[in-house]
Amino acid sequence: MATQLIELVDGPLDTGKPSKPKFRTVRKDGQIVKLRIVDADSPNFSADLTASFQANIRRARKENREIEDDS
Structure with missing residues (x-):
């Protein structure tokens, strides 16, 4: 049997420094959507x-706070 x-x-993982983010902007139903591109072949x-x-996560939390503030 293989071992x-x-x-x-224990603690945070050090994944290193990310590269500069690349974005693609597309239109969907008349709205501008900003997509963050991640290259799977990146080192x-x-x-x-x-x-x-x-x-x-930051964007989702910000949107949730705005919804709660409107209520």
Whole structure:
């Protein structure tokens, strides 16, 4: 039976510095939508994906706060 190596990480992961974000703007139903592009073949893909995810979370939280303030 093959043995597996499991590494426990306590604390934040250091994914490195993400590259400069690239955006693509498209129109959908008359609205301008800004998409963040992540290159899967990039040497720092992990850092780029993490930065993109964090940007999405910031945007979603901001939208939720605006909805709560309107109520």
